[in-house]
Amino acid sequence: MRYIVRVERDGEQLARSTGLLDQRGRPVRGLPPQVVTGAACDAAAAWRGAFLAHGSLTEPGRSCSLEITSPGPEAALALVGAARRLGVAAKSRDVRGVDRVVIRDGDAISVLLTKIGAHDSLLAWEERRMRREVRATANRLANFDDANLRRSARAAVAAGARVQAALKILGDDAPGHLLAAGQLRLEHAQASLEELGALADPPLTKDAVAGRIRRLLALADKRAHALGLPNTEASVSPDLLENA
Numbered sequence: 001m002r003y004i005v006r007v008e009r010d011g012e013q014l015a016r017s018t019g020l021l022d023q024r025g026r027p028v029r030g031l032p033p034q035v036v037t038g039a040a041c042d043a044a045a046a047w048r049g050a051f052l053a054h055g056s057l058t059e060p061g062r063s064c065s066l067e068i069t070s071p072g073p074e075a076a077l078a079l080v081g082a083a084r085r086l087g088v089a090a091k092s093r094d095v096r097g098v099d100r101v102v103i104r105d106g107d108a109i110s111v112l113l114t115k116i117g118a119h120d121s122l123l124a125w126e127e128r129r130m131r132r133e134v135r136a137t138a139n140r141l142a143n144f145d146d147a148n149l150r151r152s153a154r155a156a157v158a159a160g161a162r163v164q165a166a167l168k169i170l171g172d173d174a175p176g177h178l179l180a181a182g183q184l185r186l187e188h189a190q191a192s193l194e195e196l197g198a199l200a201d202p203p204l205t206k207d208a209v210a211g212r213i214r215r216l217l218a219l220a221d222k223r224a225h226a227l228g229l230p231n232t233e234a235s236v237s238p239d240l241l242e243n244a
Contacts, residue, residue: 030074036081040115043082048116050079050101057109057121060129066109070099088112153190158236160189163213165235166220173223174216181212 007014015021019032035042047068054069070076076092076099083090083101088108092101103109106129113122163182167174174182181204184196191199193206200209221231 029072031078036078040085043085044115046082047079047112051116051118057125060106060125060132064106066103066112068101070101073099076101086112086115156189160186161235162217162232165232166216169220169224169229178212178216181209182216185213
């Protein structure tokens with residue numbers, strides 16, 4: 001909702017007093033000198049008026065922005081300077097013949113809204129910003145978990161295929177303790193190393209299980225090389241991993 005204030009008497013005097021007209025009655029381009037060179041409170045007042053008159057605030061997100069439509073480049077540059085005095089970085093740019101002052105950093109937008117006293121706008125914007133960040137974080141975590149699950153599944157499938165190939169290469173020559181570790185891997189394809197260790201008899205640490213499976217594969221690869229056979233890694237095909 002916007003309001004128009006119409007001054008029907010002594011309008012010229014008011015325009016002179018507020019710096020809209022100079023002493024010769026000419027329109028002041030940009031902001032009045034007393035505002036441009038004034039204190040931080042003057043800069044905040046200028047931004048508050050500009051925001052109320054021609055400001056827009058987009059939704060929080062990757063392309064969030066606070067924009068002021070300026071009547072000319074002089075006013076735009078003056079607003080950039082006023083923002084700088086408030087500790088906020090703003091930029092002026094020409095968009096299809098219209099001068100605009102833009103702030104794109106989310107934290108800078110929050111600072112400016114606070115400085116100009118736009119507390120309701122700030123609270124509403126920060127609430128939407130927080131909801132968006134929480135939603136984005138949840139999505140990232142979900143994607144991360146999915147990726148971890150896919151990697152774990154592929155690793156388990158690859159390990160199972162290599163162990164199966166190793167047992168086939170070694171046959172009855174596989175050492176008993178390595179054979180037991182390999183069979184655990186095949187019987188519990190989706191189990192973690194820690195879970196495999198708990199299933200062993202007697203129980204083993206996950207490092208012990210990993211070490212035995214690693215030695216089993218190394219022994220089988222050495223035997224395969226001596227016999228001129230494909231090693232255990234040859235059993236892990238792209239199609240096998242794709243279907244994991």
